Amino acid sequence: MPKKKKVKKAKKVKKVKLKNRIKQSLKPSERKNSIPGPDEKPEIKKIKKQPTEKKIYNLKDFVVYPKHGVGKITAIEKAKIGEIDIQFYKILVEKEKLTLTVPINQQSKLRPIASINQINKCISILKTKPKIKRTMWSRRAQEYDQKINSGKIYELAEVVKDLNKNTDIIADQSYSERQLFEKAYERLKSEFEAVLKISTEDVQKKMDKALGRTNISESAE
Numbered sequence: 001m002p003k004k005k006k007v008k009k010a011k012k013v014k015k016v017k018l019k020n021r022i023k024q025s026l027k028p029s030e031r032k033n034s035i036p037g038p039d040e041k042p043e044i045k046k047i048k049k050q051p052t053e054k055k056i057y058n059l060k061d062f063v064v065y066p067k068h069g070v071g072k073i074t075a076i077e078k079a080k081i082g083e084i085d086i087q088f089y090k091i092l093v094e095k096e097k098l099t100l101t102v103p104i105n106q107q108s109k110l111r112p113i114a115s116i117n118q119i120n121k122c123i124s125i126l127k128t129k130p131k132i133k134r135t136m137w138s139r140r141a142q143e144y145d146q147k148i149n150s151g152k153i154y155e156l157a158e159v160v161k162d163l164n165k166n167t168d169i170i171a172d173q174s175y176s177e178r179q180l181f182e183k184a185y186e187r188l189k190s191e192f193e194a195v196l197k198i199s200t201e202d203v204q205k206k207m208d209k210a211l212g213r214t215n216i217s218e219s220a221e
Contacts, residue, residue, distance in 0.1 A: 055107065057089060062113045062194040065100055066151025068093045069187040070113065070194050095190055113194050114153045122157040122188065126210035130162045137174070144180050153191060159184040164211045 057063055061073045071091035078087050089107070091100040102110060114122070133140055144163065147155040163181035165173055173181070185207070192203045207213075 055110075055112065057107075057110070057112075063089075063091060063110045064113060064151055064153075064191065065091060065093065065102070065110060067149050068096055068098060068100065070095070070190040071100060074099070095186060111151055114191055116195065118153055119192060119195050122153060122192075123206070123210045125154060125157040126161050126164075126207065128161060130164060131158075132162065137176075141176055141180060144184070148180070148184050148187065153188070156184055156188050156191075160188055160207075161211070164213065 057073055059073055059076060062070055063073060065071055071093040073089050074092045075090035076087065077090060078085060080086070086103055086105075088101050088103045089110075091102060092098075093100065144159050147159050150156075160181065163173075163177060163184065165181075189200070189203050189207060192207065193200060196203065196206075
């Protein structure tokens with residue numbers, strides 16, 4: 001019996017030595033992350049939450065409110081509701097003659113206007129062939145409407161491209177189809193204007209050229 005105990009002790013000593021050798025061969029940073037032994041408690045690391053960064057918009061900045069399109073910040077005001085001080089933006093959506101009041105702590109609904117690179121990508125989207133699904137118009141109309149109100153500029157460009165008929169003849173489009181096209185077209189046009197800082201006429205020419213509607217623009221003049 002005593003011999004068996006010695007064997008067990010010898011095995012334990014060998015395991016400890018092997019474990020120490022492995023730890024010594026590791027870098028200090030790796031030792032902490034090494035697999036704990038049966039007698040060691042695993043180290044529990046607290047995961048720190050990333051701070052939520054709020055985008056700061058300034059007076060006269062252009063922003064996009066998904067359901068209404070491009071607006072301009074006309075004022076940054078404070079109000080007291082009960083015992084809580086609330087700071088909010090006043091945003092004028094000129095195309096709809098609408099003034100929005102958006103609390104700063106709920107600004108996830110807003111996004112900054114697109115960059116020049118994003119505008120160039122939109123032009124590339126407008127130049128591509130329209131994708132026409134063979135589903136019922138009511139379902140497609142719903143999808144187009146969701147894309148228009150998503151606030152995502154690429155989705156807006158896709159709707160304009162897919163509903164573009166290269167024609168100004170009313171008979172070639174249903175009423176609802178034409179309404180959705182015009183809504184998406186005007187939203188995209190207003191963002192182009194805000195980013196490129198050029199006239200409405202020049203923006204329209206740029207978009208119509210990409211869509212292959214140049215003849216329509218010329219005849220309108």
